[in-house]
Amino acid sequence: MKTIAIGSDHAGFEYKQMLVQWLRDSGYEVRDFGTDSSASVDYPDFVHPLATAITGGELERGILVCGSANGVCITANKHQGIRAAIAWEPELAELARQHNDANIICLPARFVSAEAARTIVTQFLDTAFEGGRHQNRVNKIDC
Numbered sequence: 001m002k003t004i005a006i007g008s009d010h011a012g013f014e015y016k017q018m019l020v021q022w023l024r025d026s027g028y029e030v031r032d033f034g035t036d037s038s039a040s041v042d043y044p045d046f047v048h049p050l051a052t053a054i055t056g057g058e059l060e061r062g063i064l065v066c067g068s069a070n071g072v073c074i075t076a077n078k079h080q081g082i083r084a085a086i087a088w089e090p091e092l093a094e095l096a097r098q099h100n101d102a103n104i105i106c107l108p109a110r111f112v113s114a115e116a117a118r119t120i121v122t123q124f125l126d127t128a129f130e131g132g133r134h135q136n137r138v139n140k141i142d143c
Helices: 010-025 044-055 070-076 090-100 114-126 133-139
Strands: 003-008 029-032 062-066 084-086 104-108
Touching: 003 010, 003 044, 010 029, 010 062, 010 114, 044 062, 044 070, 044 104, 062 070, 062 114, 070 084, 070 104, 084 090, 090 114, 090 133, 104 114
Parallel strands: 003 029, 003 062, 062 104, 084 104
Antiparallel strands: none
């Protein structure tokens, strides 16, 4: 996995831009689903295409950023096969990957520093799903 999906609303735009550059500098290809400015937008317009790219197999994992992370997370989780998780600490990203096989991490831009956002994303990208007893639970998530 070297291509990462990323998207945000206006509240997450600055962090998204920072993460895009940082990910590229770290060797990842980044598919940016927008938004393209800090002008007010409706986050579902960016979340649905990103989630569809993941469920369609084009991309394996994604990052969503908004003010609280709640809206983007709720929207992403409407898609069958998406397991989006909010993380404001690296350990939450780690557990979301290890235990839930999360394929989207949602960052609350208003509640984490830029440095914390990078650390959370690193944990999300570097942590593998443990499988085992967790696989049975993950299999029961989709309706």
